[in-house]
Amino acid sequence: MTTVLITGANRGIGLALTRLYRERGDAVIGACREASPELAATGARVEAGVDVREEASVQALAQRLDGTRIDLLVLNAGILRRDDWDELGTAAFEAMREQYEVNALGPLRVARALDEHLAPEARIGIITSRMGSVGDNQSGGSYGYRASKAAVNAIGRSMAMDLQPRGIAVFLLHPGFVSTDMVGGRGEISPEQAARQLAARLDSLGLAETGTFWHSNGSPLPW
Numbered sequence: 001m002t003t004v005l006i007t008g009a010n011r012g013i014g015l016a017l018t019r020l021y022r023e024r025g026d027a028v029i030g031a032c033r034e035a036s037p038e039l040a041a042t043g044a045r046v047e048a049g050v051d052v053r054e055e056a057s058v059q060a061l062a063q064r065l066d067g068t069r070i071d072l073l074v075l076n077a078g079i080l081r082r083d084d085w086d087e088l089g090t091a092a093f094e095a096m097r098e099q100y101e102v103n104a105l106g107p108l109r110v111a112r113a114l115d116e117h118l119a120p121e122a123r124i125g126i127i128t129s130r131m132g133s134v135g136d137n138q139s140g141g142s143y144g145y146r147a148s149k150a151a152v153n154a155i156g157r158s159m160a161m162d163l164q165p166r167g168i169a170v171f172l173l174h175p176g177f178v179s180t181d182m183v184g185g186r187g188e189i190s191p192e193q194a195a196r197q198l199a200a201r202l203d204s205l206g207l208a209e210t211g212t213f214w215h216s217n218g219s220p221l222p223w
């Protein structure tokens, strides 16, 4: 049986991924800050109290998982704080630091803490954003979010190089523009469709493609 661990599993894309992998018959560990009734209803093993900004909470998760082997790690938890050129005051800079903590350092912190749990030939999917693509940026703005996602792309690529000798593959995945709380329910696809597309990428990509950046629809994205 495949064991999947997903961060930010209580709502949005993380919840949809949890449902999808449970429906496939996988063992799913849903990590979150606070459990939700929807997450509990999936039948996943719920690991609450996991704040990806806090080393102690992530280390505590690693300890609770003692003896558990993870085949697929989906680093999904993330935040979006709006900031544009005309709004770059103290609060915006503070929000940039917060986004860097959650979106860039969060995935690295969780992956490193769970290192001993990663199965040989495990896969790691980092849910990044095409807004982190420097080459694709034609619209500006979103300084903190774009920078945090560009940073996690760099981090994911380094993880890919470091873990390749163990047969572990790392992918940077943009889910699409998805109707979740993050975007106020706007979006072009549902969380369920995003989850199906993300799972399809994680099924089809292998070690030969480790460290690459993809739209969930199967198109490669520029750095």
Ligand SMILES: NC(=O)c1ccc[n+]([C@@H]2O[C@H](COP(=O)([O-])OP(=O)(O)OC[C@H]3O[C@@H](n4cnc5c(N)ncnc54)[C@H](OP(=O)(O)O)[C@@H]3O)[C@@H](O)[C@H]2O)c1
Residues within 6 Å of the ligand: 007, 008, 009, 010, 011, 012, 013, 014, 032, 033, 034, 050, 051, 052, 053, 076, 077, 078, 079, 080, 102, 127, 128, 129, 130, 174, 175, 176, 177, 178, 179, 180, 181, 182, 183, 187
């Ligand atoms: N929606 C889109 O169009 C879109 C596009 C591109 C990329 N993405 C990326 O997709 C991922 C999922 O986003 P979403 O659309 O599903 O957003 P969402 O509905 O706002 O869900 C965000 C998830 O991240 C969790 N989270 C936030 N801060 C956390 C922290 N410090 N520690 C642990 N968990 C934390 C949230 O938990 P709480 O309930 O505790 O806050 C929630 O489970 C994010 O990385 C996002 O950047 C989304």
